Amino acid sequence: MFTVPACRVRSLAGALLSVVLVAGLVACGSDDAAREGGSSSSAGVTTVPRTDNISAHGAAHANLPSENPEVLVKDPKPAADKDYQRILTLDRAGALSRAVYTLGLGDRLVGRDSTSDFPAMKDLPNLTIGGHAVNAESVMKLKPELIITDGSIGPSRVFDTFEKAGITVVHVSDERTPETINTLIDEVADAVGLADQVGPVKEHLDKEMAAATEYAQAKADGRKMMILYVRGTGVAMIAGPDSGGRSLITRLGGVDAGEGVGIQGAFTPITPESLIAAAPDTILVMSGGLESVGGIEGLKEIPGIAQTPAGQNESVVDVPDSQLLSFDSQSPRAIRAIADALYGGGAGDGAGDGAGADVGAGASADNAAGK
Secondary structure: OOOOOHHHEOOHHHHHHHHHOHHHHHHHOOOOOOOOOOOHHHOOOOOOOOOOOOOOOOOEEOOOOEOOOOOOOOOOOOOHHHOOOOEEEEOOOOHHHHHHHHOOOHHHEOOEOOOOOOHHHOOOOEOOOOOOEOOHHHHHHHOOOEEEEOOOOEOHHHHHHHHHOOOEEEEOOOOOOHHHHHHHHHHHHHHOOOHHHOHHHHHHHHHHHHHHHHHHHHHOOOOEEEEEEEEOOOEEEEEOHHHOHHHHHHHOOOEEOOHHHOOOOOEEEOOHHHHHHHOOOEEEEEHHHHHHOOHHHHHHOOOOHHHOHHHHHOOEEEEOHHHHOOOOOOHHHHHHHHHHHHHOOHHHOOOOOOOOOOOOOOEOOOOOOOO
16 A cells, blocks of 8 residues: 655655645646656657647546566676665665666565555565565565665664665665666666666666656547545645656646645645646546545545535546556656546547546456565
């Protein structure tokens, strides 16, 4: 289960201040999506003009059956001083395990976090059931030589315990956006001794991200979208630009509805005023989150959602939890699947009204890395 780190959530006071500013921001707000920069992977990302007739009706599921990441280093040769045989990755998005697998070292992984849910990992011990914390005793039993973490799983003191026990612990950045995928690959490659073999991997991922973005934008209608993080009745937040959500929406050929009402940071608590003022045509949400609130009808009970065009037309796309905001080597595949769900076409064709088929995510039979 993907969960939002507390350090990435804006304060409630800040959220209330943004609501006070909504009226003025809406009056002068632009429908243009912000362009994320700072990496070659943002090259070619443009803003899709809004069409005259937006057809956004009905719920859809992004068809993303669980698959192993593509292995892009076929013959990895780690540096002698970093040739770890037993590796453990711990983060809330599952991005670190996907990076290790992409780099050809998946057979060295000895455990997993909750969102590392691809087939090669399914038989490994789950060390973060619930997605919030790691059990030190369970980790020690696996005898890892290297632990890679981004600080999104704690408590932080547990990693001090691992280091005192002689385990190498590498801390990498927790920033996850479409533009930081290559940074993720660089940091993980350095940790596992493959820094000099990662160039072609990044070039390949850049091309795949550009192709997926082009695919999505060719189908797009420039609709206003909003990504919501919901979990049960107590957690409801809007994904802001620092979550990578704004860049994802732009790549999907949409406009971030939150930008027009001043949504900033990573995640901002939902208010009815901000939702109504933002007026998204379509809402994107994690599949587990949608289930936790009781489906579409439960989602519409969140104050403000039923008054938006998305709520009125039930234009909601749910995406597997480990795929929506993880931003890793499987993101190009996710972008294509979300685009199909939004606009029709591809494997989910059949909902020509701007929504892909509602297909459950099933696991493939592949099972490579268990020990």
